[in-house]
Amino acid sequence: MPNYPILKFLMKFDLKTPLIIAIICAAMLLGVVTGRTYNAIYGHNETIGDGIYAIIHVNPGMTVLDVAHLLKESGLINSTKDFTFSAKFLKFEQSIQTGEYALPYGQSNCALLSRLVNAGSAANLIAIPEGYTARQIALLLSREIDLDTSAFMYAIRDTSLLNKYGIEAPSFEGFLFPDSYNFYRSISASWIVDKMVSRFFEVFDSAMKARIEHYEFTMIEAITLASIIQGEMIHQSEAPLISAVYHNRLKRKMRLQADPTIQYLIPNSPRRLWQRDLEIDSPYNTYKYRGLPPGPVCNPGRRALEAALNPADKPYLYLVAKGNGEHAFNFDFAGHLKDKAKLDSLRAAIKRTQRSFIAGETKDPSR
Numbered sequence: 001m002p003n004y005p006i007l008k009f010l011m012k013f014d015l016k017t018p019l020i021i022a023i024i025c026a027a028m029l030l031g032v033v034t035g036r037t038y039n040a041i042y043g044h045n046e047t048i049g050d051g052i053y054a055i056i057h058v059n060p061g062m063t064v065l066d067v068a069h070l071l072k073e074s075g076l077i078n079s080t081k082d083f084t085f086s087a088k089f090l091k092f093e094q095s096i097q098t099g100e101y102a103l104p105y106g107q108s109n110c111a112l113l114s115r116l117v118n119a120g121s122a123a124n125l126i127a128i129p130e131g132y133t134a135r136q137i138a139l140l141l142s143r144e145i146d147l148d149t150s151a152f153m154y155a156i157r158d159t160s161l162l163n164k165y166g167i168e169a170p171s172f173e174g175f176l177f178p179d180s181y182n183f184y185r186s187i188s189a190s191w192i193v194d195k196m197v198s199r200f201f202e203v204f205d206s207a208m209k210a211r212i213e214h215y216e217f218t219m220i221e222a223i224t225l226a227s228i229i230q231g232e233m234i235h236q237s238e239a240p241l242i243s244a245v246y247h248n249r250l251k252r253k254m255r256l257q258a259d260p261t262i263q264y265l266i267p268n269s270p271r272r273l274w275q276r277d278l279e280i281d282s283p284y285n286t287y288k289y290r291g292l293p294p295g296p297v298c299n300p301g302r303r304a305l306e307a308a309l310n311p312a313d314k315p316y317l318y319l320v321a322k323g324n325g326e327h328a329f330n331f332d333f334a335g336h337l338k339d340k341a342k343l344d345s346l347r348a349a350i351k352r353t354q355r356s357f358i359a360g361e362t363k364d365p366s367r
Contacts, residue, residue, distance in 0.1 A: 043108060044106055054102075054103050057101075060190075062098075067083075082109060131299070132299055147189060157171045165197055174220075174226075175200045208305060220295060226309075227298045227299070230301060233304060236303045241327070244312040244315075248315060254290070258286045261284050261286040322342070
């Protein structure tokens with residue numbers, strides 16, 4: 001008989017005992033399966049490409065199998081079956097991000113999946129500032145990732161997307177949450193809008209929705225008020241005070257006379273407003289019409305959203321800039337006029353200084 005160690009081992013037992021045989025077979029099978037599983041997930045794909053990296057585009061709606069075929073065609077993986085198995089085993093099936101990726105050859109399925117679920121190496125991290133309008137966001141994305149501004153402005157009015165989120169408004173103005181995003185060249189405008197609106201509803205939580213009911217606002221009204229606060233605010237600490245002014249004016253049915261609503265109407269804003277700007281005939285002109293404008297005038301951040309629903313307990317009715325980023329708040333009109341006179345005086349002094357520089361009247365401080 002051949003000298004096989006395994007046979008000598010088995011001869012010590014009663015081979016008619018099926019339980020022992022089953023245990024041994026199961027152990028051997030487990031070893032094979034474990035090795036196969038490990039190799040499928042962590043084994044390197046022995047592929048040869050034309051370069052170090054392959055550029056691939058994962059489009060919205062692609063399944064993990066679609067991505068596997070894309071990687072196979074690009075020479076990045078050996079087996080679509082192993083890749084999809086790895087995605088399922090690691091629970092990454094629903095986590096692959098849309099976008100453009102520069103993926104290196106010779107990686108394991110685990111390494112490739114790690115890149116695909118953590119925003120690929122070709123991603124552009126773009127910070128959307130608080131208070132930007134949809135038009136300003138479109139121009140920013142045009143500069144950063146060559147996004148078509150017309151496509152973006154069309155996407156924010158896409159009725160199918162608006163219906164998806166149950167938003168009863170003509171556009172997503174106000175719902176494009178200002179944050180930092182990984183966006184890619186060649187990605188669709190609709191996908192970007194969807195991403196920003198989805199982020200908005202992560203921030204606008206149940207506590208905020210409860211406050212809407214407390215003030216008997218609609219969601220659009222609450223966000224519109226937040227957008228006005230955002231437009232006025234430079235120092236975040238003032239947000240609840242600014243909110244108090246507008247809440248109090250709404251209660252008294254006073255015109256809001258909010259400059260951000262005028263800035264929304266003029267081209268090339270923001271700029272200093274003139275008296276003629278206040279005469280623009282538009283429902284957004286809160287100097288002419290009472291109440292909130294028809295919709296948001298920018299896209300507010302978290303602090304402005306919170307302030308709109310949590311105003312300070314102050315009876316302020318007026319605010320005016322001090323010229324240093326802060327505001328003076330008043331209960332009465334006489335006090336407001338005094339603070340406004342201070343601002344006008346400061347502006348006049350600045351203007352005189354500018355004129356003196358232009359005219360060459362300023363002395364050289366080194367003499």
